[in-house]
């Protein structure tokens with residue numbers, strides 16, 4: 055167990071050190087959520103009926119944009135996995151005695167940690183726009199956990215896609231195609247109730263919906279989650295574990 | 311064919327033993343029924359032109375690629391059934407760049423030390439020793455993408471040997487290096503054997519290199535091992551002034567500096583990525 059954790063953390067630590075060497079990458083990723091809140095949020099706030107009556111639209115939107123920005127970063131994680139394979143760095147990991155699941159979970163954890171910088175940006179921007187945020191320690195901790203789980207889940211999903219398509223070119227195409235439905239077929243920027251029935255079903259099967267729902271519960275003052283925090287966490291944790299289990303089987307075959 | 315290959319018995323107990331190891335890619339047989347033994351502390355060369363199957367054979371022996379047929383024991387464990395045990399006891403320097411350019415030399419070594427579970431108390435000391443041995447102390451905190459090709463190779467050798475493996479696999483370790491860089495790598499390979507008592511399996515397509523470095527060599531062509539013997543014995547077959555190049559031409563009916571435009575382009579690209 056101690057050995058497993060050492061190896062898992064070694065992988066995550068290496069990823070985070072890379073980030074420290076190149077902080078610009080993070081900075082550039084902070085721009086998108088700010089634009090969404092500032093432009094999209096301020097315009098759509100004028101549309102009646104988008105958010106529940108009691109909640110200003112920007113308050114409704116902020117958790118959605120946070121989950122979205124973490125998703126956009128995580129979903130392209132597969133590219134860097136393919137890049138590592140092409141360079142040869144992947145061999146360094148796979149020829150080591152570390153259990154394959156520790157390698158996959160370590161990468162997932164680093165994606166989770168990486169997404170926290172997005173959280174910081176969205177919190178700051180939302181506060182500046184007058185969103186009433188809850189800064190209670192237990193709420194903040196729950197938000198951090200939700201975001202980390204979501205990022206781990208989607209980055210590992212992305213790794214699975216990378217194992218299937220195997221080339222950067224094909225991945226780029228698919229990555230774009232995947233992001234759209236995950237984002238729009240969720241409750242991120244409008245309530246599920248507004249959707250046609252068939253889309254509501256898709257949205258309820260979409261893990262992003264539960265991430266956003268949980269965040270609405272813990273990010274906002276007087277925030278409430280529709281499905282309950284327990285279910286939100288359970289869905290995210292289960293799907294994340296499932297993704298890691300699948301990726302553990304597929305990842306080692308990338309060297310072939 | 312492989313059963314009739316002449317093989318001089320290894321010096322000690324074998325650390326690698328393969329039986330009809332075969333790998334196919336679609337209709338192409340990249341490695342065809344390779345049977346060989348490598349002794350403890352031996353430097354064993356896999357020699358052959360580009361596309362001969364050297365990397366494929368090494369990838370199978372390092373558990374990176376499952377064989378289509380055949381079996382092998384590596385460091386005393388079955389290659390397929392006990393892959394994790396095998397990995398614990400081997401080091402592998404792949405043909406491609408395996409050090410992470412976005413990390414410093416120190417960080418690359420730290421990653422390896424942790425993945426191989428070098429005890430926490432010994433970690434820093436072993437990393438320091440490895441950096442000193444490879445002449446990388448000065449550049450330890452520089453990003454590896456700023457290293458020269460020779461420095462990267464030395465770092466990769468250090469990364470692959472921090473855990474004192476019983477066998478070290480090096481796939482074209484001198485490709486793309488200048489003469490000084492090549493010479494340094496040779497010295498390190500000899501040193502690994504002396505210091506760790508490790509067996510070394512090394513591929514190259516430079517005959518002079520194989521001649522001066524290897525205890526025994528296997529000539530590989532189109533996936534088949536045509537002969538396994540000491541460099542001296544191989545040359546003796548062709549008379550007093552024969553070189554390994556002559557041996558190679560005799561065995562395969564071709565000159566060793568074959569290779570297509572694609573091979574050249576690939577080698578150049580690898581060299582550029584190392585730069």
Ligand SMILES: Nc1ncnc2c1ncn2[C@@H]1O[C@H](COP(=O)(O)OP(=O)(O)O)[C@@H](O)[C@H]1O
Pocket residue numbers: 310335338340358359360361362363364365366367
């Ligand atoms: N993943 C792969 N898919 C298909 N063919 C491959 C693959 N890897 C190697 N080959 C082919 O197998 C043959 C042996 O390749 P390789 O082992 O890399 O040779 P060497 O290392 O001796 O240059 C070559 O014809 C090569 O094109």
Ligand SMILES: [Mg+2]
Pocket residue numbers: 364365366405481482
């Ligand atoms: Mg090769």
